[in-house]
Amino acid sequence: xxxxxxxxxxxxxxxxxxxxxxxxxxxxxxxxxxxxxxxxxxxxxxxxxxxxxxxxxxxxxxxxxxxxxxxxxxxxxxxxxxxxxxxxxxxxxxxxxxxxxxxxxxxxxxxxxxxxxxxxxxxxxxxxxxxxxxxxxxxxxxxxxxxxxxxxxxxxxxxxxxxxxxxxxxxxxxxxxxxxxxxxxxxxxxxxxxxxxxxxxxxxxxxxxxxxxxxxxxxxxxxxxxxxxxxxxxxxxxxxxxxxxxxxxxxxxxxxxxxxxxxxxxxxxxxxxxxxxxxxxxxxxxxxxxxxxxxxxxxxxxxxxxxxxxxxxxxxxxxxxxxxxxxxxxxxxxxxxxxxxxxxxxxxxxxxxxxxxxxxxxxxxxxxxxxxxxxxxxxxxxxxxxxxxxxxxxxxx
Amino acid sequence: xxxxxxxxxxxxxxxxxxxxxxxxxxxxxxxxxxxxxxxxxxxxxxxxxxxxxxxxxxxxxxxxxxxxxxxx
Numbered sequence: 001x002x003x004x005x006x007x008x009x010x011x012x013x014x015x016x017x018x019x020x021x022x023x024x025x026x027x028x029x030x031x032x033x034x035x036x037x038x039x040x041x042x043x044x045x046x047x048x049x050x051x052x053x054x055x056x057x058x059x060x061x062x063x064x065x066x067x068x069x070x071x072x073x074x075x076x077x078x079x080x081x082x083x084x085x086x087x088x089x090x091x092x093x094x095x096x097x098x099x100x101x102x103x104x105x106x107x108x109x110x111x112x113x114x115x116x117x118x119x120x121x122x123x124x125x126x127x128x129x130x131x132x133x134x135x136x137x138x139x140x141x142x143x144x145x146x147x148x149x150x151x152x153x154x155x156x157x158x159x160x161x162x163x164x165x166x167x168x169x170x171x172x173x174x175x176x177x178x179x180x181x182x183x184x185x186x187x188x189x190x191x192x193x194x195x196x197x198x199x200x201x202x203x204x205x206x207x208x209x210x211x212x213x214x215x216x217x218x219x220x221x222x223x224x225x226x227x228x229x230x231x232x233x234x235x236x237x238x239x240x241x242x243x244x245x246x247x248x249x250x251x252x253x254x255x256x257x258x259x260x261x262x263x264x265x266x267x268x269x270x271x272x273x274x275x276x277x278x279x280x281x282x283x284x285x286x287x288x289x290x291x292x293x294x295x296x297x298x299x300x301x302x303x304x305x306x307x308x309x310x311x312x313x314x315x316x317x318x319x320x321x322x323x324x325x326x327x328x329x330x331x332x333x334x335x336x337x338x339x340x341x342x343x344x345x346x347x348x349x350x351x352x353x354x355x356x357x358x359x360x361x362x363x364x365x366x367x368x369x370x371x372x373x374x375x376x377x378x379x380x381x382x383x384x385x386x387x388x389x390x391x392x393x394x395x396x397x
Numbered sequence: 398x399x400x401x402x403x404x405x406x407x408x409x410x411x412x413x414x415x416x417x418x419x420x421x422x423x424x425x426x427x428x429x430x431x432x433x434x435x436x437x438x439x440x441x442x443x444x445x446x447x448x449x450x451x452x453x454x455x456x457x458x459x460x461x462x463x464x465x466x467x468x469x
Contacts, residue, residue: 100432107433108417271421275457333456341459345414350433353421 011036014050015043022382029313038297045078048306056297057314061341064091067288073384074287074308077179083186085233086226101215102347111350122362138391142246145359150238155207168240172384193231242352244283244387246359251388254372264368273329274357279336280327282312283385311337370395403468405441406451412462419454
């Protein structure tokens with residue numbers, strides 16, 4: 001938590017780590033969209049813009065000429081030099097060769113193969129707490145699903161989840177205020193993956209670490225720093241994000257009786273429901289750095305400025321989504337941007353979607369009725385990824 | 398007068414980023430390659446029974462990559 005003065009004007013002094021934003025950002029974004037759709041703040045080095053409309057978020061996402069991905073997190077102090085995690089931090093032309101080799105592991109067929117194991121995992125988790133009549137849906141359920149699946153894909157210890165989540169919190173949350181936390185987390189993750197590579201030696205393996213090690217581009221292996229950067233990215237990106245999507249979806253169902261009962265009674269609704277929950281509770285906010293002067297939404301933006309690129313805010317824009325503030329589980333037209341737009345579309349989108357769907361299906365089959373124990377006690381993460389981090393629920397009506 | 402079986406879908410390869418929304422909605426009309434990018438199955442002709450799905454695929458593509466056109 002920062003000790004900075006509270007925000008007085010969101011349009012000129014926004015802070016996405018302010019407790020009001022963290023707990024309920026939607027009214028703030030709605031207000032900004034009307035009043036100042038390109039908000040600004042000097043709280044972050046270089047100054048930061050916050051576009052709250054879909055149109056500008058889209059325009060910036062597609063514009064790799066004026067906006068660089070070399071920094072994808074808005075922080076109080078920039079990390080110099082930026083620490084690359086290709087391909088998320090890459091731009092053309094390096095982006096494509098860094099991204100392409102990863103894609104087959106996340107295509108629909110590859111993800112289909114992971115589905116039965118994920119279903120079993122969800123049920124094993126539910127077995128542990130169902131007899132108690134209660135659980136913390138964030139820490140006893142949602143957090144374990146993506147952690148174990150990505151650990152399995154990487155071929156690392158599926159019981160290392162606590163370490164992974166500690167690093168992610170250091171890098172993505174604490175690191176917004178204190179860069180040294182991010183640097184420490186990156187150092188520890190790099191050492192972890194170096195040890196994993198050493199442990200493998202040249203042994204054959206089916207996991208993603210072995211695959212990346214064996215990859216050849218123009219006859220050459222991937223340089224170690226790039227390789228480690230990509231492995232860090234796969235770990236970070238695969239955990240907090242889906243944990244948040246599952247948790248926020250359960251939060252919605254716990255607090256909306258009609259939607260919960262309808263989804264439990266009509267499993268066929270799941271296709272549109274998953275997309276709608278992803279739209280309404282999109283967890284991931286990225287960043288861009290302006291590298292060439294440009295005018296967006298009437299704002300002249302200078303190199304060095306940051307942009308808080310909020311796909312969640314874009315997804316709540318009523319000019320793009322009728323009744324944007326309402327969750328409509330059967331929404332038919334839903335071009336949501338939860339997984340980003342343009343060349344940086346989330347590589348793990350098929351995986352995330354599968355995990356969210358399976359997590360909700362298995363939960364609803366066995367726990368169709370549940371509610372928050374103390375609604376005000378739900379604790380949300382701050383900054384880059386938004387989702388519940390503590391959420392005690394009671395089963396039954 | 399409603400024409401039948403005259404619609405065609407196509408995916409603009411330079412726009413598709415592999416969200417796979419079309420494939421999820423209408424696997425009868427779209428297929429996905431190894432990299433997760435989508436293209437229309439066959440010559441893209443849409444059976445009458447699949448016209449609604451084709452329209453939904455168009456309207457759910459985050460990249461506006463899908464075209465639905467009527468044969469002359």
